[in-house]
Amino acid sequence: MAKGAVYELDGVTVKCTNVDRVVFPEDGITKGDVIDYYRDLAPVMLPEVRERALSIERYVKGLAGPGFFQKHAQKHYPEWLDREELGIKTRVVYPVVNTAAGLVYMANQGAIAMHIWTSRRDTPDYPDQIVFDLDPPDGGFEMVRKTALILKDLFDQLELPAFVKTSGSKGLHVVAPTDGRAPYTEAVGLCNRMAKLLCARHPDLVTTEFYKKDRKGRLFLDVLRNAHGATFVAAYSLRGRNGAPVSAPIEWEEVDDPRTKPNGFGLRDMRARLDNLGDPWSELRREVGSIDSADAALDRLIDRA
Template sequence: MPAERLRVEVEGHALELSNLDKVLYPQAGFTKGEVIDYYTRIAPVLLPHLRDRALTRIRFPNGVADKSFFEKNKPAATPDWVRVETLPAPGSTKNRETIDYVVADDLPTLVWLANLAALELHTPQWKIGAHPDMLVVDLDPGPPAGLRECSQVAVLMRDRLADDGLDSYPKTSGKKGMQLCCPVAGTQSAEVVTDYAHRIARELEQAHPRLVVSRMAKNLRPRKVFIDWSQNNAAKTTVAPYSLRAQPVPSVSAPLTWEEVEAAAGDGDAVRPFTAAEVLARVDEYGDLLAPLLDGGPEVPVR
């Protein structure tokens, strides 16, 4: 066997890992082996957020500085022990009626995907065969706005959602913005959840017009934070908690405490994208700050 390949057994499944020394994050010198190591170590808190969800991957075979591709359908030569679910394909750009999605329910699947340089993992707000059990809004700052303004909007959004009995949990996008995630009942359609998120975004735009925009036109976004309520559409996915991002350094979509967000609302430097090593240390300190998302929540108000 060539020296660059390594046979391993993960929870009873044989895997062949390749090119472990290949640098996938050139600026940081972060290798594929380190990607696999990160996903292996973060798996106890990551897997519960992936379980039973159709997984979209963004693969970077030659690293983040080179070409990438989205992958929804199962790859060629998918092992027979990997869970695959055939599901309708709303919004498919290839006019498919169904897609054979990979579902990452276990560590062997996660390691297999990491070996394919599937750096980014994205999931919908619903589990297979169910309605949305999570409401997500993406807070996208229009330059020169940044994480300080995102944090200000996050606090406003948290308080408004709390008025309707919804708890929200913040995380960085791993790039320039933030996301708020709310556990919901899983009994309402994506359209109902989307309409609710849109209504709240419009309310905050009307109350804070110099800070918030709810409309998608990019010319409206400079100096404001766009509340992307459309993430709740059945065809949309959001980067999973603890997923790596394709940035110059191996940043992560990392859960935050509300104390950190409140501090960042006054000082934008209080929150920044965290690296893989920092996130592993944060999990050691805090555990999974997004664990409440796994317990369900109330229905969103309808009017």
């Protein structure tokens, strides 16, 4: 690929530079490969990214150089790229990526990973999904498998449709789409109560202790991604790690498949996976849950305990 490339997408022109720069040095993956990945995966990635405040992990010189987390939309961003000012104590103007052109533009800025809010910009105080990040100790992915299936059973009991994806790092993310009618305080409250119940039922398996020294070999049940303004890595986002792993949606049947690894899907095999299996999250928003109803169902579970 030449040093520069021009993309005509969504009625705009995106000029990309240094596309032959190697950004994953151990894998020979270039900036152009990353740009092409996001262009190609836009149809399955945009449904979750669209209309959400976006933060990016940038590696301007690739993984061989330093990376940094960026929330603010930069002054040089083109007019066609949406923006939204959000926040409570501190206001931030975030980029909002609604098109394939936007994904390509961000990749050209050196974005490897893309992180999103759990709410959309038109209702920033009302999340439309909740997230459990299953973070194991080193080498503890079997704990992740077990916890994910236990969590799925709890979601089912609360009538919350649950979907799962790899983190692209060490664990899994379990995501439940909701109707967006409950504010962050109620969504966070439900997640905390669910986590507390799971810790009481499985004290040797999971914990909500934030500091690693206090976890004592247990899996960290991280519900902090549900706070107002917090983010989690978007479905189909790359991660800034060797191998160019992807935070890949998977079927629940794949959770206990020994071939499934938290960083086992990468840039080079996602297209073949989608062509062969389709998008496991294609029906993510066909059915949504209710925080209020789940709270009431959780009350009944606790009363019976």
